[in-house]
Amino acid sequence: MSYSGNPSLSSDVKQRILSTFDQTLDLAREGNRQEALLGCDFVLRMDPQFQPAVLLQERLRAAAGPVQVDDLKNGPQPAAGAAPEDPFAALDPLDLDLPAALPDDSTSYLRDELQTLFDQRRFQDLLATAEREQSVIALHPELRRIVGAAQERMEAEPYILKFLTSARQALQSGQDEEAGKLIEKARALDPEHPGVLALDKARGAGAAPAASVAPAPALEIPAPFPSVTMPVSTDFTVGDSESDRRIKELLDEGQAAFDAGDPQGAIDAWSRIFLIDIDHQEASRRIEMARKLRAESERQVEEIFHDGLSRLEAGDTEAARQAFQRVLELQPAYFAAREYLQQIDAGNVPAPRPAAVREAPAAAEAVPAVAPGLDASAQELKEEILVPPEPGEERAPAAERPAKRMAAARDTGRARRLFLLVGGVVLLLALVGGWFAWQNRERLFPNSQEETPAPSLSQDPIARAERLHKAGKTAIALNQLRRIGPSDKHYQQAQKLIAEWSGTAAPAATAETTPAAPSPAEVQAAAANAELAERRQALLAAARQAVAEGSYLKAQRRLEQAGTLAKLEGDDAQLLEDAKRKLAPLAQQIEFFRQHEWEYILRDLWLKHEADRGNRDVTQLLVDCNYNLGVRDLQRNDATKAATWLADAVKLAPDDPALRRQYLFAQTYQERPKDLLYQIYVKYLPYR
Numbered sequence: 001m002s003y004s005g006n007p008s009l010s011s012d013v014k015q016r017i018l019s020t021f022d023q024t025l026d027l028a029r030e031g032n033r034q035e036a037l038l039g040c041d042f043v044l045r046m047d048p049q050f051q052p053a054v055l056l057q058e059r060l061r062a063a064a065g066p067v068q069v070d071d072l073k074n075g076p077q078p079a080a081g082a083a084p085e086d087p088f089a090a091l092d093p094l095d096l097d098l099p100a101a102l103p104d105d106s107t108s109y110l111r112d113e114l115q116t117l118f119d120q121r122r123f124q125d126l127l128a129t130a131e132r133e134q135s136v137i138a139l140h141p142e143l144r145r146i147v148g149a150a151q152e153r154m155e156a157e158p159y160i161l162k163f164l165t166s167a168r169q170a171l172q173s174g175q176d177e178e179a180g181k182l183i184e185k186a187r188a189l190d191p192e193h194p195g196v197l198a199l200d201k202a203r204g205a206g207a208a209p210a211a212s213v214a215p216a217p218a219l220e221i222p223a224p225f226p227s228v229t230m231p232v233s234t235d236f237t238v239g240d241s242e243s244d245r246r247i248k249e250l251l252d253e254g255q256a257a258f259d260a261g262d263p264q265g266a267i268d269a270w271s272r273i274f275l276i277d278i279d280h281q282e283a284s285r286r287i288e289m290a291r292k293l294r295a296e297s298e299r300q301v302e303e304i305f306h307d308g309l310s311r312l313e314a315g316d317t318e319a320a321r322q323a324f325q326r327v328l329e330l331q332p333a334y335f336a337a338r339e340y341l342q343q344i345d346a347g348n349v350p351a352p353r354p355a356a357v358r359e360a361p362a363a364a365e366a367v368p369a370v371a372p373g374l375d376a377s378a379q380e381l382k383e384e385i386l387v388p389p390e391p392g393e394e395r396a397p398a399a400e401r402p403a404k405r406m407a408a409a410r411d412t413g414r415a416r417r418l419f420l421l422v423g424g425v426v427l428l429l430a431l432v433g434g435w436f437a438w439q440n441r442e443r444l445f446p447n448s449q450e451e452t453p454a455p456s457l458s459q460d461p462i463a464r465a466e467r468l469h470k471a472g473k474t475a476i477a478l479n480q481l482r483r484i485g486p487s488d489k490h491y492q493q494a495q496k497l498i499a500e501w502s503g504t505a506a507p508a509a510t511a512e513t514t515p516a517a518p519s520p521a522e523v524q525a526a527a528a529n530a531e532l533a534e535r536r537q538a539l540l541a542a543a544r545q546a547v548a549e550g551s552y553l554k555a556q557r558r559l560e561q562a563g564t565l566a567k568l569e570g571d572d573a574q575l576l577e578d579a580k581r582k583l584a585p586l587a588q589q590i591e592f593f594r595q596h597e598w599e600y601i602l603r604d605l606w607l608k609h610e611a612d613r614g615n616r617d618v619t620q621l622l623v624d625c626n627y628n629l630g631v632r633d634l635q636r637n638d639a640t641k642a643a644t645w646l647a648d649a650v651k652l653a654p655d656d657p658a659l660r661r662q663y664l665f666a667q668t669y670q671e672r673p674k675d676l677l678y679q680i681y682v683k684y685l686p687y688r
Contacts, residue, residue, distance in 0.1 A: 006047050010140075021043050021050070024036050024040055024043065024053070029067075030066065033065075036060055037057065037061075040056055046141070052072045055072060110129075110136060114129065119333035123150045127154070149268060157190075159597070160190055163183070163185045164199060167199055168199065171202065183199050183200065185600070191291070197298070243277070247280065250269050250270065251283070254266040254267070254270040254286065257269060263293060266286070271287065278606050300330070301327055301331050305327050321341065321344055324338075328341070461481070461484055461494070462481075464477075465478075465494075536566055539558045543562065547578075551617065552617055553586075553620050555579045556580060559579065586617060586621065589604060598626075605622045606622070623656065626648045626649035627662070628687045630644075634666060634682040635685065637674050643663065643670060647663060665681070
């Protein structure tokens with residue numbers, strides 16, 4: 001059928017729109033109204049000017065069953081009896097040698113610009129360009145794919161840096177296996193990250209034995225990627241549902257990218273299948289094979305590049321040029337190879353170094369040696385200016401060298417005298433300032449003087465009690481004496497005084513021994529202690545209830561909170577150990593959850609949930625992961641994506657009030673602008 005839409009679209013996009021619209025017509029003819037409406041919506045998203053889809057959409061909304069679509073098969077037909085005029089009829093006799101079809105370059109400039117920015121990892125500039133060209137990018141899936149991939153890699157940057165830092169620490173401590181796991185996590189987020197490639201090289205260099213120096217082998221250049229054809233498995237089945245058809249499209253799209261030499265595009269296409277079928281075996285198999293082939297291709301490119309460097313250092317410029325050109329053929333974004341090629345073309349090629357110099361360690365190269373034929377003064381002059389002398393200047397006139405040495409000596413003496421003068425003045429000023437501060441320290445630093453301790457009372461309890469007795473405070477004196485234990489040397493004398501003064505202290509005992517009323521601070525402290533004890537008991541009760549319900553994750557959290565208020569003992573401590581033992585199969589997922597790696601563990605949790613839907617702990621982890629991802633996207637001003645995460649969580653826990661509140665909030669702000677109320681609300685939303 002002829003195309004009745006935007007003529008500036010590429011031929012591939014037009015063909016895809018036409019094939020999709022043909023399927024939509026078949027659905028409308030069979031009476032599948034909802035699926036046909038979805039097809040129209042999909043077509044109009046790709047080309048809003050496609051009139052047959054607009055007409056079919058209007059007919060579907062007006063009818064309840066099958067609709068007439070024969071007139072839409074070949075585009076909207078003109079009214080009966082109205083013969084269209086041909087405005088180019090007068091040109092028919094002319095013999096014009098025109099091409100069958102003109103190339104569509106309406107978006108090629110933008111695609112090349114975005115791809116260049118993506119290859120250079122300038123994701124901020126890429127997203128700024130996408131913001132400016134939003135209307136164009138919305139109509140082209142390829143441009144949307146590049147922008148989406150850039151946004152994903154920019155968002156993954158903090159997590160990648162975290163993994164790489166931990167991997168470096170593991171390598172330094174000799175934990176190569178742990179470092180490999182961390183590098184694989186970073187690679188899963190961004191396979192082309194420079195830090196991942198650098199750590200791979202470091203691991204390879206650390207594991208490889210030291211090789212003896214040997215002549216450079218002949219230059220062997222491997223074939224470009226892909227060197228093999230991926231076998232397509234026929235073990236999986238494709239159904240007739242919309243999901244199965246979409247999976248088939250993604251498999252074909254990824255295979256086309258793989259055959260064209262774009263392994264990353266193939267991996268991106270096949271990875272989207274997991275959004276439809278989280279355990280699709282064929283997609284997993286193809287992704288794994290594409291990753292292996294891409295890693296092998298990158299390894300070959302690195303070998304060629306370093307071989308070219310070796311050739312360049314040995315003075316074989318032509319072989320180095322061939323190696324760098326081959327690197328750019330295999331990987332056009334390899335800028336180091338491009339720079340070396342530009343240096344070779346410009347003639348800025350470093351002189352070949354002898355083998356002995358190339359084998360010398362870097363420390364030996366850093367120590368300058370006096371060249372034969374040059375005296376010490378000429379060598380010192382070379383070291384001072386840090387460049388080799390021009391030809392003919394190695395033998396300076398004998399009269400000039402002493403003059404230069406004398407001028408240098410005069411300059412050195414003058415600098416030394418100036419330094420001593422300035423240093424003496426500064427030292428004198430510092431001494432005067434210190435003396436002034438010392439003389440006026442009490443006025444300048446009033447709080448620096450140590451407080452003179454008050455004269456302490458006699459440490460003799462008997463003397464202290466006698467002073468209290470003479471002052472009429474006999475009851476207090478008796479209390480002081482009663483505190484003296486039998487092991488104290490004053491015990492006998494204290495008992496004697498107690499016997500003597502007991503009669504005189506009787507009348508005033510009642511008044512003086514009346515306990516004083518507690519202070520407000522003591523009352524407040526007692527109330528706070530009672531509140532903490534009540535809260536701890538509530539946490540322990542909630543933990544026991546969670547264990548009874550089979551929610552060991554919730555029980556562990558409540559017990560740990562109670563343990564921060566007071567140490568767990570007896571049955572409570574045993575209950576915490578039992579909860580941890582029950583959660584042992586989920587220990588890895590819980591650890592990643594605490595590290596905020598929520599999206600990383602979602603797939604494993606879904607598989608466990610599908611295997612055992614009655615496991616409350618797996619369900620709780622799924623709910624909390626989706627909730628935290630939703631809160632994170634709310635804080636990033638992406639309410640649409642946050643609503644998607646929160647909707648999945650609400651399906652699992654429809655009775656969670658906090659979850660429903662955040663979901664309604666995200667839905668509300670999907671279309672509304674993010675005002676000050678939104679910013680304040682999401683800023684203080686806590687993670688679970």
